[in-house]
Amino acid sequence: MLQKVDIEQEYLQATPDRSHLLRPAFYWELIKRRLLYFLLPFVLVLAGGVALSLLWPAKYFSSGKILVTTQQIPTELVRPTVTTLANERIQVIQQRVLTRDNLNAIAAKFGLFPGRRSLVSASEVTDLMRKNLLIQPLNLGNVRAGGEATIAFTVGFLYEDARIATQVANELMTRILNEDLRDRTNRAVDTTRFLTREYQRQNEEYAAVEAKIAQAKRAQVGTPSDQMQSPNSVAQLRAEYIAKSQIYSPKHPSMLTLKRQLDAFEKAGLPSTEPSQTATPQIGLDALEAQQESLQKALEETSRKLAAARLGETLERNQQSEKFEVIEQPTEPQEAHTPNRPKLLGITVVLAVMSGIGAAFVREIADQSIRRSADLVSVASANLIISIPYIETIAEQRRNRLRTITITILVVLVGVGAVVAAILFMPPLDLLIAQARLLLAR
DSSP, rough: OOOOOOOOHHHHHHHOOGGGGOOOOHHHHHHHSSHHHHHHHHHHHHHHHHHHHHHOOOOOOEEEEEEEEEOOOOTTTSOOOOOHHHHHHHHHHHHTTTTTHHHHHHHHHHOOTTTTTTTOHHHHHHHHHHEEEEEEHHHHHHHHTOHHHOEEEEEEESSSSSHHHHHHHHHHHHHHHHHHHHHHHHHHHHHHHHHHHHHHHHHHHHHHHHHHHHHHHHHOSEEEEEHHHTTTTOOOOOOOHHHHHHHOOOHHHHHHHHHHHHHHHHHHSSOSSSSSHOOHHHHHHHHHHHHHHHHHHHHHHHHHHHHHHHHHHHHHOOOOOSSEEEEOOOOOOOOOBBBBBBHHHHHHHHHHHHHHHHHHHHHHHHHHOOSSSSGGGOOOOOOOOEEOOOOOOOOHHHHHHHHHHHHHHHHHHHHHHHHHHHHOOOHHHHHHHHHHHHHHHH
């Protein structure tokens, strides 16, 4: 059919005229003309995204929570031996639990990554373990009486089997609790051992000085009979020791002091008759007594610290000090943690629509066909009176519709067939990647 067009004004305006972009009919014609270019990438991207979301192996995350509890007995009565901050202990324990030997032992115990362990090295299995587990401190925001925030942390594991993920999470929590108890107990025991050795050393020094003082005093007195008549005689010391033994235990500091004095007198024997030994200066005796007093104070201080260390060790062994306590046990998850299939499908639809629109737009830009009177400006050198559009017959219209429907059905069938074939026959993607890495390594 022929159509009259007022071309003069549009021709004079030339290329700047873009009024057709504001008309809905232009976009409808564009959709009908480029439907095939839209459908083909749309169906391909959609089929690939659906296949990926269905073939992506599901992984389950099982986690539990551990709370750092305060000491049950007031610190004014019994002070703890271990005073390290909870955050520092968590970091130290985390490094010890996540060693290569521990992670490989856990992987072997629960048979983790059976399809990969024969293809990858032990260090790569360790990296997979560290990648799939989580130890994350949580600050609960509550403040204790001492001014410290309440600390808890999450322990979890991500794996393809929900039951195994729960078992591994429980194993990790058990190892963390045992490591914390072992670490605190060992520190308390080491402190007690150190103070015990220090007390024994100071006790030996005190006994040696005490023996020197006793020998010096006997030398000043001159005879054993005079020494026996002094207030510090062996008989008096022995009587005092027997009397106090009815009140104190043999390990009491007073009992230990009397025992050392008796041993010193018994080992010293009679004084020598040489003038050099009977003429000990008074200044030497005063220095020995000052040294004895200093050692006595140090011995009492060490004894006090040793008693506190023993109480702290008992506190740690009975787990009454600050400790880790399970407040949420790992349970078997019912839903997969990854992938998020609805989200992945939504992203796939968006990408498919964008790819279809992009392909149709590129094809439209590349098409130089003349469809509007404004398109004639770039190719015509004279004024145009009329424009004759292409007249499509009914048979051509039917043929075009049939061709479009046929191509659309074929594309959909191919996409669905590809998805079904991928689901039924393709192995998991992680196994394909591992096999490809092994082939590349060879």
